[in-house]
Amino acid sequence: MPAFYDYIIINSYATDIIYICIIDYTLTNDLKHEKFKGSYDVACGTVQFLRKIVGNTKWSNAGELIDLVKREGRILAQEVPTESATGNMVRRVLKIIREEYAGVKGGGEEGDPQESLQKLLLAKGQGDSDDYSTPSHNLKPIIMEAIGELLTELETSADNITAQSLEHIHSNEVIMTAGRSSTVEAFLKGAAKKRKFQVIVVESAPHFKGHELANSLAAAGIETTVITDSAVFAMMSRVNKVIIGTHTVMADGGLKATNGSHAIALAAKHYSVPLIVCAAMFKQSPQYLCSYEDSFNKFVSPHNVLKFSEGEILSKTQIQNPLFDYVPPDLVTLYISNIGGNAPSYVYRLLSELYHPDDYEL
Secondary structure, three states, rough: OOOHHHHHHHHHHHHHHHHHHHHHHHHHHHHOOOOOHHHHHHHHHHHHHHHHHHHHHHOOHHHHHHHHHHHHHHHHHHHHHOOOHHHHHHHHHHHHHHHEEEEEEOOOOOOOOOOOHHHHHHHHHHHOOOOOOOOOOOHHHHHHHHHHHHHHHHHHHHHHHHHOOHHHOOOEEEEEEEOOHHHHHHHHHHHHOOOEHHHHHHHOOOOOHHHHHHHHHOOOOEEEEEEHHHHHHHHHOOOOOOEEEEEOOOHHHHHHHHOOOOHHHHHHHHHOOOEEEOOHHHHHOOOOOOOHHHHHOOOHHHHHHHOOOOOHHHOOOOOEEEOOOEOOHHHHOEEEEEEEEEEEEHHHHHHHHHHHHHHHOO
């Protein structure tokens, strides 16, 4: 009889492993082949993947689930290191597990940071004494419900940012933006419903995403002008504010933004033009540039910079075509997220509310 039960347990465990491998392969394959349109789709796909793991695998306590989610998070981070949204969502789910476990157990929020920075730094070890080994039969449905609320938050994040547009864009202003951020696009279109203003779009060579944004804004009835990247400094004196999107908000309040954003930020700083960044909370990352140099940037084919037909030149040169720039926090005026506006210096506090300190390193 014991042998039969052992067989059932082993067989069940093997089934879980196979199931996880299948959905893990599907997600990593989609990420590698860039089947997701942007960070929002990546974040939603990651949360849905983790929800399947929580709901369809067997675990007896929160500790086993945390180990399982962390392991999958490490795999995703290794497979697609430049997609910070995957790691951010893994950390959000881990925070949910810790909070719901603490609630079921009858305690307060696990590792809840205090108001002062000193207590925040000391809070890292607060949860070390709890091994999350206490079994709880009703923990799974509570965690599943909380993950569902996280998905709802993701779905409404763009609308919540757009709702703040009239607070920052006023009539007859000249706004500069770059590339094509779906969040910024919705932000500008939302303000255009009640305000009349002009938008200057930097074309963002060599990928020219700015042309796509300009066409979309013009179709919505917004007066739009496209300029080259080299004309940014010359045009900045006419601009009232710069509004851009970003791929990631770093732990120090800096940006991992589209290539060319650093030059725009420097020009805005020179002319004392406010730089506003529209970024949902799922883009907040506990990573620093100094410790993630290898995975910070992504390099793509340089054929847009130098054509392959220039064979003689290509054999004598090495060309790098990065997708992202790092923008230091001192060049950023304000972050607009789905929970409101905050200065770059407040990012550390947002991170403490979003993630548990033990999960900064997956």
